[in-house]
Amino acid sequence: MRIVLSVGLLIIFISSFFILAMGSSFIKQTVVCEEMPYRPDNVNCRLAKLNMDTLVTFFMVISFLIADVGAIYLMITSWKV
Numbered sequence: 001m002r003i004v005l006s007v008g009l010l011i012i013f014i015s016s017f018f019i020l021a022m023g024s025s026f027i028k029q030t031v032v033c034e035e036m037p038y039r040p041d042n043v044n045c046r047l048a049k050l051n052m053d054t055l056v057t058f059f060m061v062i063s064f065l066i067a068d069v070g071a072i073y074l075m076i077t078s079w080k081v
Contacts, residue, residue, distance in 0.1 A: 001078050007071075008071040008075040009075070012068050012071055012072070015064045015068055016068070018060075019068075022057050023061055025057060026054065029053065029054050030050065030054055031045055031046075032045065
């Protein structure tokens, strides 16, 4: 039981860094913000065109989230034993 919990926590710890890094990259790729030249305080943000890199990044974030949910499920089911 300790091995399953240790491996599950390790999976969650490592994949959380990947989720944060890829999530920020995904947001930086898709959201483009420009400051208006005639209004310095007004910022115009819009969605950029989605390309294949953005799609792959999105699916990688989703796959890491699924792996985290699976690791949490394994930890919960092994805790009862």
